[in-house]
Amino acid sequence: MTKTAKVIVVGAGPVGSVAAYRLAEMGVDVILLEAYPNCPEDLRASTLHPPTLEMLNEFGIVDDLIDMGLKAPVYQYRNRQSGETFAFDLTELQDMTDYPYRLQCEQFKLARLLTGKLQDHPHGEVLFSRRVLSVEQDGSGVTLKVESTREIETYRADFVIACDGAGSTVRKWLNVGFEGFTYPEKFVTFSTERPLEDYFDDLALVNYVADPDEWMVLLRVPSVWRVLVPAHDGNDEFIVSDQKKQEVFKHLINDPDVVTEHRTIYNVHQRVADSYFTDRVILAGDSAHLNNPLGGFGMNSGIHDVFNLTDGLRDVLTTGKGDHIAPLQKYERQRQGVMRAFVQAQTIKNKKALESRDADGQKRHQEELTAILADDERRRDYLLGQAMYKSRQLEASID
Template sequence: MTSKTAGHNDPPVIIVGAGPVGMTATAMLAREGIPVVLIEAEPVPKTDWRASTFHAATLELLERIEITDQMIAEGLSVPRYQFRDRRDGLVAEFDLTLLRDETPYPFRLQLNQQHLVRMLYERLRTDDNVTMFFGSRVDEVAGTSDGATVLMETPTGPVTLHGSYVIGADGAGSTVRQSLKVDFAGYTHPERFLIASTTADISALVPGIAEVNYVADPQEWLFILRTPESWRAVWPVPPEVSRETATSPETLQAQLQGLAPCPGGYPIVDHQIYNVHQRVASTFRVGNVMIIGDAAHINSPMGGVGLNSGIHDAMDLTNRIIRVLAGTAERESELSTFAEIRRRVAIEYVQADTRRNTERLAETDDARRRENQAEMRAIAGDPDRARAWMRRVSLLESVRRFGIGTPPHEYESIRAAAG
């Protein structure tokens, strides 16, 4: 397959996975006139409701593909969020407008991830630089001296493609990662997480509640947030409770009624139950094949950073590939720097923070629970500490510290300073 755009004679970049991370990577490369082949196992663009938070650092990065304004127009901008206790009520409230001098987006944007997929699909399906294979399953990926080869099964039969690079954005069960025989070390939480979405107005049922809330409880913590379509509640499901029991209409209704009584019952428009992992791949790159997003690192959703860090991976990697294909950068140093930086961010920020958030909500020791409450109140009550806290959880800190697509020679000085 050859380039569709004058000036680019390299084989296409092959991207496996057309979720928000794979679509973002595709859009970044296509805007530079680089040919891309996008492969997706599902027959149509994904409609998964699971992730729904976009942080300030991510909205800044998505300006590069000119999609941020459309997202904000369709989404819900949330400037404040709360830490609550199921017994004690409000513990602390954080106001993201404290970051207004540091970012043009001092809020969390609540927008279900399938909307970003839809927006980018509508744009990319008519882009001459993009070839899409939906309903096509990748069976094997192998690196070559001048790129990589993908074997896939399409609706019309097997196809073999050769690309200059292969990017695996194909989720936690990544075929690309498995083909590379890359270890995915970590652990799986014993409980599963359940998301239920309702059109009931929870803010009317729980006075004073914010549009994003982390609710601690030693028996059953909750994460409650609002999106443009609905309110969503996330809670843990003990391992001994079957999927059928956990997702039955009676159980879902009882769980939501336990949050706040709703006369006439909660109208439930969607629900999902899934296993939760804390895992990081041993490397994000083997030769000319790279993995990003959930294919490279997966974590608890407490903090809303999984989707965001995956988009950051995509932006970092594609910036490097663009430079390499333009002949202004050296391939080995660029790709090695991508793998090192993004794995470091995954461990030091994404994994550390989401694990800490989940443990804080589920703490069973009463003395530690009180200590956690006192700490959160102290942070929220001090504008400087609150800014530092929100800078980190919005991923502004990691982006300012390591950059996105930072050239290798600049990263050397960052690494020396960071230790």
């Protein structure tokens, strides 16, 4: 027996769950497939920027997310060697948004909230423990072979949206190139309940710490502080070992005996898919693009992808009329264009600024931050860029 829907979304992370729920709210019958038995408790992405919160407000869930997260109106750049701190305050943008802050809310909370709502939606269905094995399409639709815990199932849809992550099975079936590079070092995150704010003056909830010996990011989420550092040496076992943990916290707060709740290691990439769609199969989120986490742009960009995509396909999906190629070409132009021109460039720049071992380079970065903070116009422009408003403006400018 073949299960059918107007759209099948593959991957119930934050991007896939947003895509599926928005389609259901449009009145489009949608099935959301997830390979895991539930939405995994993935801690990597935790920042929701103001434009993303404005989008999610359409679902009436922002208050729920605020209850599950922390408002972070201020983020800081810190220099370990000089002791200087540069604080940027998003409340300066309160004239243009109801959400003048970053919301620190782990990605799995958004995914679980929306998959729960989708399971009760008349136009939605969520199926866990469903791993896509193959993708075939013809002139009228797409057929998926999917492995469940009991059998191989067949699914058929007019369109498939692949939100199945960096190692996307769907992208590989499409044979779409994924150009870019992988950083030689891995990133490791140590999560601890130790109150790091007790060790630093005026520590913000989001902090980017430049240090030629070992740069780091300090992020607060409701339950823990997350300490992200690069790992240049050793195998994976060493990178998450007690010895490595002791080195990190000895360097950070002069206490190697900090207890950690989670230790997560991952490869970091800067990649963009050559094409965002092949006829009726569309890529979004990490299946279409990857970037380092310095700036919190990855998950937000994926959510921006699927809002753009579902806007473009709305008429085709709800009326059954019109050509789907033109709106998908525009989706690709806009979202791939933003990813290449803004997100990739900005995240690469952010990383270089933190890791610079050149004294002159560090000094130039500090002088630049000082000048930005002292100039009202430049400071607002910088805030708009880091809050992703400028990426939204760039998207709108691409026809």
